[in-house]
Amino acid sequence: MDCSICSAMPYILRPPRNTICVACYEGARTIITLTTNKLDSEKASDNKPSNNLISSSNSTKGFANALKWVKEMKEMEEELNEKISYLGGFFAAFRDQIHTDIQLQPGNNEPSIPAHRALLAARSDIFRNILDSDACKAPPNHKITLPELNHEELQSLLEFLYSGHLPKEKVEKHVYSLSIAADKYEIPFLQKFCEHQMLGSLNSSNALDILEISDTCSNQSLKDTALNFIVRNMEDIVFSARFDAFALKNPHLTVQITRTSFMDIKNRRTGA
Ligand SMILES: [Zn+2]
Known part of the structure; x- marks a missing residue:
């Protein structure tokens, strides 16, 4: 046509x-x-009298209105980009080690990484408690040890704490250890970031890992998603070599997989 x-x-x-x-x-x-x-929704959430753009929205209809909205979004995007690059100053201070006042020690006696107390305290209540409880006049070479992370993982954790972001290859490589760190040090934004990554990459070869991590971090919605994925792809997963090691390490999760799978078969039989 x-x-x-x-x-x-x-x-x-x-x-x-x-x-x-x-x-x-x-x-x-x-x-x-x-x-x-x-x-x-903007109007409803706005307590102030509506501004010109919004109050005039009744008089403009259809695409004129949509175009106005797109322009506003564009302006907002530019503002946010400027704000992000402004906040990027924190990351530069970390990268160039400007006025650092604390050392973070990874496991395995690998070299420590210098950082800033104030930033750690602002990003994580757990770090704040550690720093509060420490002798507050501790010297700048004072160390906090994170035994569960290796040097590379700790570097990525700090990069995220300073910049709120991580390059794709680092997220892919360290998503499990970062997820556990986010849980342990109570960093909700990192938790969400990792969850998003795991949901986006969920497949037959990593579903068991994701189930294990979601259980460790008590992330129920991620756990449900992983469990349902496993049940729907039982054949690929249960006969993989990875499953043997998984079952030995996580008997309680293996029981849950079996039960969920059984219920799934039962529901399908009753023609749900
Ligand atoms: Zn057309």
Whole structure:
């Protein structure tokens, strides 16, 4: 069908050139609904009298409104990017070791990493308690030991604490140890970051690891997702070599897999 929106050459269409295809129609409806919902929720959460942009939204309809919203989003994105690069100063202080006042010691006697007490205390209540309870005038070469992390993992943890982000290859490599560290040192943002990574990469070869980590970190929703994935891919997972080691180490989780699988088969049989 000739569509005056997505056709390559709409100007050759017959007048009045106002027919649009189903895809464009549905897309336009969705964008407009999204915009309206967005503006309504902003209005509802706004205690102050509505500003000009929002109060005028009733008079502008359809795409004019959507376009306004897109422009606002664009401006907001630019502002946020500036803010992120401003906050990036913390990371530079870590990278260049400017005025560091504490040493973090990984396990296995690997070399320690200098950091800043104030940042650690701001990012984690556990670190704050450790620093509060320590002799508060401890010398700058004073150490906190994190025996469960190796040097590379500790470096990644600190990078995240300073910048709120990690390069993809580091997340992929250290997601399990970082997830456990996030749980131990009570860093909810890192927990969420790791959970997102694990959900995005869940497959037959890592589902058992993710189940184990989610159980260690008491992350029930991640655990349910991993468990259901395992049950739906039983054949690939249960006959893998990894499963033998997993079952020996985690008998309670193996029992849960068996029960969930049994219920799944039962439900399917009763035609649920
Ligand atoms: Zn179209």
